[in-house]
Amino acid sequence: MQFSEPKGIYLQIADQMRERILRREWSAGQRIPSIRELAVELGVNPNTVARSYQTLVDSRLIANRRGLGYFVAEDAAERALAEMREAFLRDEMPRIVRTMRLLGIGPEEISAGFSRQERANA
C-alpha cells in the first residue's frame, strides 16, 4: 500500500502564498511581508516560514533581495495559475472523480456547489 505523505505546515503556508499571488493580493514587483512578520502573524516559527518562502523561490514566484526582503516576480500570477491548474488536473481531479463515483455523487452536485457559492458571494 502506498501512503501519502502528510502535508507540512510550511507547505500549507506556501499554498496560501500562491493563492495570494494568484488573487493579486500580492502583485508583481511588490514586497511581501518579511519572514519574521509573517511568522508572528501566523503564530509559527520563523524557520517554518523561511522554508515556505524557499519553495516559492524554487518555482520563481518570489525572489529575494539581500537585506531588503522578498519581492513578487513579474510573471508570478500567470506562472502560479499555470502551476496550480496543472497540479489540480493531474493530482486532484482523478481522485475526486473516483471518490464521487464510489459514493454515487454525480457531476451535477458540483454544478450545484458552484451555484450555491455564487449565491453566497452575491
Place this chain on the structure above:
Amino acid sequence: MQFSEPKGIYLQIADQMRERILRREWSAGQRIPSIRELAVELGVNPNTVARSYQTLVDSRLIANRRGLGYFVAEDAAERALAEMREAFLRDEMPRIVRTMRLLGIGPEEISAGFSRQERANA
C-alpha cells in the same frame, strides 16, 4: 491560520477499509483479516493496524469477538456510504468548488473527468 492535520498511516488504512466495506469486498457478517495478517500484508506495524481497526469499531462498521477476530457489522455498507457521503459533501466539496473557481476550472471539467473514467473502465 488554520492548519490541517497530517493524515496518519492508520487513518489511511481505515479509509481503505471503509472503501472495501462499501464495495462489498468485505461483506456483512464476514470475518476480516486479523490485525497481524493485515499488518504483514501492508508492511506496517501491528499496533498501527490495531489503531485503524479501533476507528472503525468506533463508527460501528466492524465489531470484535474476543479471541476470534473482527467481523463486518450487518449494516456496515449502508452506514459507510452515509458516513462517507456526508463527509465528502461537508468537508471536500466546498474546498473543491472554491479551488476550481480560483483556477478558472468549470464544472464541465468534472463531467469530462467522469467520461474519461467511464471509457477507462470499459
Place this chain on the structure above:
DNA sequence: TCTACTGTACTATTACTCTAGTACAGTATG
C-alpha cells in the same frame, strides 16, 4: 557611524507518529 531592519545558519529541544518487541488473556480445535 549607529540603528533597525532584512535573510541565513546553526544547535538543542519538544512533540508526535510509527516501529519493535514482549507479555498476557480469551477462544477454538485436536
Place this chain on the structure above:
DNA sequence: CATACTGTACTAGAGTAATAGTACAGTAGA
C-alpha cells in the same frame, strides 16, 4: 490439556516536523 490462533497492553526507540533561541552579514536611513 496443549497448541495455535485471536486481540490488548505496555515500554522503549527511531525518525521527523516544528519550535526556541542565538548569532551573523547585508541594506537603508537618520
